[in-house]
């Protein structure tokens with residue numbers, strides 16, 4: 001099957017032709033490119049065309065595609081049986097690595113980030129005996145009902161459902177506040193402390209494009225919920241093991257942390273962890289139920305452990321910082337030359353180019369970006385063999401398999417594309 005045949009066949013099989021909405025390319029108005037294989041920094045479509053990849057599976061592939069030690073670990077594990085429904089030594093191996101690197105006393109492995117955040121919230125409600133959850137506008141924490149909620153009309157109001165099929169009663173248990181607004185967080189707790197179980201937040205927002213937290217916001221996150229008896233849930237599904245070996249270190253007061261992506265070596269994974277006294281509320285020790293047929297799966301734990309072994313000495317992170325800086329500088333030069341209104345937000349190997357003159361501080365600012373310009377930019381880059389995430393509001397990921405040659409080729413393509421794309 002060539003690209004067109006694959007896309008057409010998928011349309012008859014899957015809603016919108018995909019198994020996760022962003023893959024449809026609807027946000028950029030193009031046709032999705034089906035990927036047949038990946039190698040290092042590259043992906044190849046079904047017709048053998050090569051692209052430099054910055055999707056990186058939306059975060060897990062910090063070593064690039066098909067890194068030999070991870071592939072070998074999966075192969076070996078698969079030969080020994082793919083699932084047992086029993087405790088395995090592989091779980092212990094990955095569990096040791098994750099707890100040692102993060103300082104989390106206990107972890108539970110699940111199959112996705114969605115499961116991790118859903119369970120963390122259930123735990124926080126059980127631990128506090130309170131029901132209300134606070135999240136931030138533009139924060140994404142997976143697709144469980146209570147998290148598909150957008151801001152209500154006022155700043156500190158309970159939320160409205162962001163998806164059909166979510167009962168208003170459930171959306172109404174989630175309050176949505178603006179990101180990077182410590183005063184809104186303080187005001188929320190001043191009025192609603194007794195009802196608020198937890199605050200869930202991405203320490204660096206990765207799902208409105210990349211948006212940096214301010215020092216004042218981090219300070220408020222680390223102090224305000226605790227002062228009012230609520231739990232802080234750090235959603236480190238993207239940030240965990242992406243910027244350093246362990247958690248981001250921006251939310252040291254977090255009671256629970258959620259992980260995913262990198263710790264599964266590119267296989268389906270999630271995890272939540274925290275202090276033993278909170279985590280031990282989970283069944284079978286405590287009253288909070290959670291389970292999973294394939295949780296802690298041996299292929300996943302083998303891939304995750306092999307991935308973390310490549311990262312543990314920190315050298316990959318130093319290299320990723322170098323590559324990220326080189327990329328950022330190149331893009332900024334291309335933006336200046338093209339004389340367009342755009343900005344770049346970067347931390348380590350994660351970045352977003354916004355078609356907006358200043359880096360956004362929250363979702364309302366991110367939404368001011370010229371998404372039509374981003375769509376033109378995406379199409380122009382794709383035509384030059386550069387695979388960017390197909391939305392203005394996604395983060396680009398550089399991997400340790402990328403080199404200066406790939407970054408320079410990308411920046412050169414951006415030089416060509418930006419001027420035309422950025423004219424509105």
Ligand SMILES: Cc1ncc(COP(=O)(O)O)c(C=O)c1O
Nearest residue numbers: 112113114140141142235237238
């Ligand atoms: C910060 C964050 N939390 C949770 C999730 C959900 O993870 P998953 O897609 O594995 O369910 C994502 C997914 O992109 C995410 O970026």
